[in-house]
Amino acid sequence: ISYESIQPLYQHIRKVHPDARTPIIIVGNKADLLHARQVQTKDGLQLANELGSLFLEISTSESSHGVCDVFQYLCKEVSKLHHSSSTDKRRSSIIPRPKSPNMQDLKRPNISKCCFSAQHCKEGTKLSLPTGAVR
Template identity: 55%
Template sequence: MRLLHSMGATPARRLVKIAVVGASGVGKTALVVRFLTKRFIGDYERNAGNLYSRQVQIEGETLAIQVQDTPGVQLQDPGWHEQLNRCIRWADAVVIVFSITDQHSYELIGRLHQHVRQLRPGGRLPVVVVANKADLLHAKQVEPQRGLQLAAVLGCPFHEVSVSENYHDVYNAFHALCREVSCLQQQQAGGAPLKRRSSLLPRPKSPNMQDLKRRLKQALSAKVRTGTAV
């Protein structure tokens, strides 16, 4: 794993680690980059398994989010278990992604979910299912309802998104997951349950107070000069 993006330098009290898994070509990298930067980039080099990080605010607390983008799962590759296992053992939560334009990627969800639960038994690892490319209706192979039904059978939240067209759906999927992880971490630490709801987006930087004072002083001086001239 290598760190590709680091956004924000303020140390965080707690860390939320998310692994994004799924078949090749479902848009995992685009999903991660869209969430972290709001930008959509259509073309990427072959996924090398990059680790992205960002400082965020959730429930009034600064957290560090690390998102592990994983290479596409190839069942014919005997090494896919080893690659996936490292990411799942590392993660606090898992996002399983499929594309509505790829029937194979949908059929892989159940196997990936089973693998996650075998590797991390006990049900304490949050898992969500995300259906990507919702805008490509002309190439649809999987009805969204099938994704929703399968996620319900697996006991997972389900989100249908279009990474290329709608940032807010992507944001909502990660926001809900981060909140769940944060709540679990507080419960495990013996902390009080979270009550407030707030944005996951980073807070804007505080204004430079010295600069504000300087501008105010200049404005007052200008008014004094104007009054004197009159």
């Protein structure tokens, strides 16, 4: 089951991105199929706790909100990282950056809005986290 591949996947992500701040969220789908559940919520929460990630259970068949929450959370976390790393760079830079945007800046997508442009995602959707979720 996919639950067992989370740990090796996590190791791979950490190896490829040694920067420990890469945001990670573990998502259990098909939460509506109660009778077919193979992973208990407490096991998902425990694994997420060990890996320092967030854990969510969603059902894509019931609504798109859960999926939106996942991407909204990740977009916000990446946006925060992006913001803090550019602030760090500005602080440590000896050579001042040009004030007008260069071509690279114009080509860069606005990651903080990547979820809000999705058809079913509403700006301001609140994340509903299960009790005991980390972070």
